[in-house]
Amino acid sequence: MKVVEIRGYLLGFAPSPAIGNATRMIRRRDFLLLELVTDTGARGWGEVFASPAAAAALVRTRLAPIILGASPHHHGRLYDRMLGTLGYDRRGPGMMAISAVDMALHDLAAQDRGISVAEALGGALRTRLPAYASAPFITTDAAEPYGHYQTEIDGILRRNFRALKPRAGVSPRADGIMAMAVRRQVGPDISVMVDINQGYTARAAIESARHMEEADLLWIEEPVQPEDVPGYSMVSAAVPTAIAGGEALGSLAAFRDFLAAGAMSVLQPDLTVCGGFTGFLRIAALAAAYDLPVMPHVFGTVVNMRAALQAAALVTPRRGAPGEYPWIECDASANPLLDLAGALPVSADGTIAVPDAPGTGLDLQSERLAPWISETWRLAA
CATH class of the missing domain: 3.30.390.10 (Enolase-like, N-terminal domain)
Known part of the structure; x- marks a missing residue:
């Protein structure tokens, strides 16, 4: 061939x-x-x-x-x-x-x-992955940037998701109000993370995290600029919530620097940025030396989604709260490029099956x- x-x-x-x-x-x-x-x-x-x-x-x-x-x-x-x-x-x-x-x-x-990519790389460690909805998103065009969250979250829960990741970063005080409203809406059994998308300085991120602390967040993602190791370290040391990041890091050396500094608790390499399957597995091996969870960042088309499922199935489980890492990220916005080869449904227990068809399981014309x-x-x- x-x-x-x-x-x-x-x-x-x-x-x-x-x-x-x-x-x-x-x-x-x-x-x-x-x-x-x-x-x-x-x-x-x-x-x-x-x-x-x-x-x-x-x-x-x-x-x-x-x-x-x-x-x-x-x-x-x-x-x-x-x-x-x-x-x-x-x-x-x-x-x-x-x-x-x-x-x-x-x-x-x-x-x-x-055989599947996971099988070719040594065999999947799991056949299903817990999924989280990457949504809702901020609407800066509206008077209330978080005003539509309640309606969108109702729709997310109807799709069987047991976890969701709303965007945050309007202001520390507004973030706290939003996070507490989300927690009241979904109750104690739904996992909630927030993504600040590199929007704050370290001190503002710490203030935001403190306002959101009672919402019992699973993690806070990308609180500062992607290669700001001192900023990540400052935030991680100051707040009890796990700090996640790594989607914008493209080299093994970049992840090494963050791990050596103790700057992250959850690593999120993106297969389209970090070197595909080869790069992802090298990063996962490095993270294993620090006993930290690794899971793919996914925010694109069906191609990366199918690849990420195979990669996540290869990662050694790490205890999370609740259950085990890794999770699989699902873009819950209106994205027609996710359904080009048929949707991957979220089951009633909030998980997605890892395809076992040859390759990534993608039959795309x-x-x-x-x-x-x-x-x-x-x-x-």
Whole structure:
């Protein structure tokens, strides 16, 4: 089996209504999907969500000569060769481009063996994962940025979610009022986390955490800028709630620095940023030395969602509150790119099944992407 063609799809959509967080309103969501095609006709998929256009250029100019004609089964060797092309760009679009290729190579290699990626990487440790709804989102266009949360949370609970992650970061006092209102609404048995999306300085994050403390949060995510190790350390030392982050970190060295500083309690590498399956598993191994939970950040299309399920199934369980980590993140906003190959339902117990079909279990026909495509390209061996 050899890769004979690389197909790139730049695509996106305008969320309706627009969704917001502590730093911005998101009025457009853009992605790069990579489709690697082999001489057997198999197709593997990878994704970039953070810098899709830049990553696409790097795939075409730097990575394609390495991948075309190569066997997907050599994904470890190919990963090291791709890393060698980065130069100074070890935490940006270069790593994102490698991430998409690595995801697709693992998908193809497992398909060729007729087994899932999790099976190919040693075997899944679980067949189901507890899911949390990544929502609701702030509406800065409204007089009350949190005013719609109650209605949206009612809908989230009707979808069987037993955990949810609303966005926070309007102001420390407003955050506290919101978090307590959410806790009263959902009761004591639903897990609640909040995501500040890098919106505060360390001192403001500490003040916000103190206002939210009685809401019994599972974690507070990205309270400060993504590579602010001293800021994360200050927040972690000052508040009892677990501090989570890592979705914007693209290198193993970046995670090493946070772990050495004791700056995070929950790590959330994103497969589309940190190096695909290879990068994720290296980070998980590093975290295991500190006995810290690792779970994938997921906020993109069905491609990353399916890959993240396979990756999360490989992670050694860590005790959480309640139950065990890892959780799987589910974008609960209106995202048509999550249902391109059929929705993954949340069961009555709040879990999602890990697909055991070959590869990532994704049977995606590129024709389904047509309504959202802005540009396509192809490179052949």
